[in-house]
Amino acid sequence: MRIEELLKPRRLVIFRLSKGELSEAIAALLGSLVITQLWFAAISRKERFPVVLIVDEIQTFSHLETIGSIVSEGRKYGLVLIAAHQHLRQLPEKTAQRSSGKCGNKDCFQGFR
Secondary structure, three states: OOHHHHOOOOOOOOOOOOHHHHOHHHHHHHHHHHHHHHHHHHHHOOOOOOEEEEEEOHHHOOOOHHHHHHHHHHHHHOEEEEEEOOOHHHOOHHHHHHHHHHOOOOOOOOOOO
């Protein structure tokens, strides 16, 4: 199935890329492929409806230029990025600067018990 076929309104698609099952290198490679293909599909589609990309452990993929493009231009293509990570030091400085200047950021903390 092509990724363009997955981009339909009201569709939920989950890619489970467990480092424990696939190895860290393979999970990072597959995740990079999915993110990049999703970006290219989003910018080339004719119909603009919201697509939400949620990436846990974003530092695994923060080296991708695609992430920078999604942060900078995603909104005009209807692509929203929700990124989860432990702390800003995990992100490259360029990515952290882009996200603080162009994005609506929300810091969420969970207390330990």
